[in-house]
Amino acid sequence: xxxxxxxxxxxxxxxxxxxxxxxxxxxxxxxxxxxxxxxxxxxxxxxxxxxxxxxxxxxxxxxxxxxxxxxxxxxxxxxxxxxxxxxxxxxxxxxxxxxxxxxxxxxxxxx
Amino acid sequence: xxxxxxxxxxxxxxxxxxxxxxxxxxxxxxxxxxxxxxxxxxxxxxxxxxxxxxxxxxxxxxxxxxxxxxxxxxxxxxxxxxxxxxxxxxxxxxxxxxxxxxxxxxxxxxxxxx
Numbered sequence: 001x002x003x004x005x006x007x008x009x010x011x012x013x014x015x016x017x018x019x020x021x022x023x024x025x026x027x028x029x030x031x032x033x034x035x036x037x038x039x040x041x042x043x044x045x046x047x048x049x050x051x052x053x054x055x056x057x058x059x060x061x062x063x064x065x066x067x068x069x070x071x072x073x074x075x076x077x078x079x080x081x082x083x084x085x086x087x088x089x090x091x092x093x094x095x096x097x098x099x100x101x102x103x104x105x106x107x108x109x110x111x
Numbered sequence: 112x113x114x115x116x117x118x119x120x121x122x123x124x125x126x127x128x129x130x131x132x133x134x135x136x137x138x139x140x141x142x143x144x145x146x147x148x149x150x151x152x153x154x155x156x157x158x159x160x161x162x163x164x165x166x167x168x169x170x171x172x173x174x175x176x177x178x179x180x181x182x183x184x185x186x187x188x189x190x191x192x193x194x195x196x197x198x199x200x201x202x203x204x205x206x207x208x209x210x211x212x213x214x215x216x217x218x219x220x221x222x223x224x225x
Contacts (some may be wrong), residue, residue, distance in 0.1 A: 033213070041219040043219075045216070066131075098146065103152060
């Protein structure tokens with residue numbers, strides 16, 4: 001079983017809709033990351049969370065440590081938001097290795 | 112501008128040849144990482160380096176090698192021992208390993224073995 005599960009795998013919505021992407025994890029973590037990957041392949045870090053909620057523009061990320069769950073919301077979605085959104089966790093325990101990634105949610109916003 | 116560069120963007124090689132992917136950063140980050148991305152799968156860690164002249168195997172290190180002779184550079188060699196090398200390779204860096212720091216990613220190199 002993958003340690004990081006995302007849902008949905010694919011999401012197509014109309015411009016202006018409110019979008020929610022979910023991430024569940026099964027391990028103890030020190031931080032959770034939301035990343036955005038555009039069709040060219042480059043990855044941009046959107047948020048890093050260890051508790052609560054963060055907001056940047058139209059993007060909101062929340063995390064519930066007790067439930068081991070995080071959500072990424074996009075308000076007033078736009079076609080330029082079309083991308084793959086990836087959830088990744090840094091496991092707790094002090095390890096110096098990299099992140100553990102979900103498989104990504106492929107989002108398409110239609111005009 | 113500060114950032115991470117990877118070259119080349121696309122790379123084609125014949126089966127059985129070793130190939131080296133470049134990763135350079137001018138962010139003054141101590142930690143650097145190499146990930147591999149395959150269709151329908153999450154990124155997987157190949158190797159990471161916490162500091163110059165030190166590196167550790169990740170989850171899928173077999174068939175790969177790295178070096179970290181300079182802080183700015185972390186090249187990845189895909190050897191002929193790697194059974195299925197065709198993939199998208201991403202390099203990343205962070206301020207320091209072992210902390211919950213943001214990782215900054217390069218643009219990636221798409222390797223195709225013919």
